[in-house]
Amino acid sequence: MQSDIEGAARVVQLATSFNWTWKKDDIKHFCRLAGWEVQSRDKYGAIMRTGIDIGQPIAHSTYNPDFLRQEGKSSQQMIQLQFFVAMADPGTTDVYALVADKFAEFAARLMTDLSEPDRRRPGNGSEIAWHLPNLAIVLAGEDTFVQIDLVNPVYQKYLDLQATYDEDCGFDSEEFDELEGGIIDSGEEFTYSNPEEWGDFIAALAATVWVMPNDGHIEFSTDNGSALVFVEDYRLECTSTPGEKVSETIFENPMFVGEEWIGSRSDGALKWSRELFWPCRYTEYQKFATSLADIFRSVYLAKSPAEVSIEAWENLGITPDISAFGVA
DSSP states (O other), rough: EEOHHHHHHHHHHHHHHHHHOOSSSHHHHHHHTTOOOOEEOOOOOOOEOOOSSSOOOEEEEEEEEEEHHHHOTTTTOOOEEEEEEEETTOOTTTHHHHHHHHHHHHHHHHHHHHOOEEEEEEESSSSEEEEETTEEEEEEEEESSEEEEOOOHHHHHHHHHHHHHHHHHTSSSGHHHHHTHHHHHHHEEEEEEEOOOOOHHHHHHHHHTTTTOOOOOEEEEEETEEEEEEEETEEEEEEEEOOTTTOOHHOOHHHHHOOTTTTETTTTTEEEHHHHHHHHOOOHHHHHHHHHHHHHIIISSSSSSSOOEEEEEEBBTOOOGGGOOOOO
């Protein structure tokens, strides 16, 4: 996967000091300072060739003067400028792992330069955003690429309000058509089947937790214990609860379940818990998945993944993507 962290960081640094008026002329001035070449322009926007060292060093701006006029910005035309910073061929093996790694690397670099972000959104279409007085900077991770959006604050405010509306109504805007058709029913449970081998189970779990949305919940259970995996306040967390047949001696020995798990007792119930801060490299999701599989094998004595049931459910309109496990 081709990427250019340093090149992208230089562009972001330039963007933070640029005098954004969000007029069409901004493209000409910004490209001159960044060393970009405008390849085409029309009433909808412009396409530029950037200096980002990747296979397709392309940026594009989007104009929407009608929207901006309605928002009281009659002198403005541009709503955003987007450019690729990492890209892979769609057929690349484990492309999601490459995207996760590059997204985490770019996030770490931008957080060093811009401090802590104002907004994080894990899941499919991951985003981290910084809201500056005259500019919003959004790092976005998609299926096969990572890009940076430089957004007009007026338009970003609209996007944020739309996202808040979707959350309050209990659905994502992309799911609107499905909800109107009655395909998704609030509170519906989704049961999935397991891979037959532990290695495949770990791979499926790692792929699943990488795209876990905020407030997403998945429960894994056996006769000897269960584990609840969820994302809350942008942290991936897991609470593993052993059943009555699990020896307290095993529970009280943290080395048996790994040093990253913390044991606790609440209302007489025994629990292990651990968390993973998002975003991180894909190897961390694999370690997370491996450690949970180890608990099911070594503590709950599951002989195969077939003994582990998996359930996901809607919470605040959010249903995790568990397609990696296959529909039962």
